[in-house]
Amino acid sequence: xxxxxxxxxxxxxxxxxxxxxxxxxxxxxxxxxxxxxxxxxxxxxxxxxxxxxxxxxxxxxxxxxxxxxxxxxxxxxxxxxxxxxxxxxxxxxxxxxxxxxxxxxxxxxxxxxxxxxxxxxxxxxxxxxxxxxxxxxxxxxxx
Numbered sequence: 001x002x003x004x005x006x007x008x009x010x011x012x013x014x015x016x017x018x019x020x021x022x023x024x025x026x027x028x029x030x031x032x033x034x035x036x037x038x039x040x041x042x043x044x045x046x047x048x049x050x051x052x053x054x055x056x057x058x059x060x061x062x063x064x065x066x067x068x069x070x071x072x073x074x075x076x077x078x079x080x081x082x083x084x085x086x087x088x089x090x091x092x093x094x095x096x097x098x099x100x101x102x103x104x105x106x107x108x109x110x111x112x113x114x115x116x117x118x119x120x121x122x123x124x125x126x127x128x129x130x131x132x133x134x135x136x137x138x139x140x141x142x143x
Contacts, residue, residue, distance in 0.1 A: 025059060028124055029057050029080060029123060031057065033142055035054070036139045038139075041135035052066060053110045064090075074091070074092055074107065084117060090104060119133075127141055
């Protein structure tokens with residue numbers, strides 16, 4: 001009986017040392033965000049929270065979802081610096097354990113610019129304001 005407990009303790013120790021050690025690495029950016037307002041460079045409203053646009057960031061991955069007037073769910077790779085977010089290589093699951101890279105233009109309906117660059121105007125644990133190189137402003141709330 002003592003031998004079994006000893007072996008069980010060793011197995012538990014080994015498993016705990018090899019468990020997943022990936023942690024959030026993007027600070028306040030990591031998590032799920034709802035777009036509350038998207039304004040064009042001319043200050044016209046392009047979308048509001050009623051358009052059901054969502055962003056999610058974790059590790060080096062991002063996902064984008066639109067649930068109104070044309071459903072969309074797409075993932076992309078992500079680079080983050082203190083003042084900028086870069087989205088690139090959007091991809092979609094096409095079945096049989098395969099993904100397919102899509103053009104950046106597929107993300108235009110959720111506010112991601114063709115160059116994939118957002119400048120972080122403000123970012124807290126509950127709100128975020130992003131600006132594109134074209135002067136569009138996207139406001140988010142964390143949920």
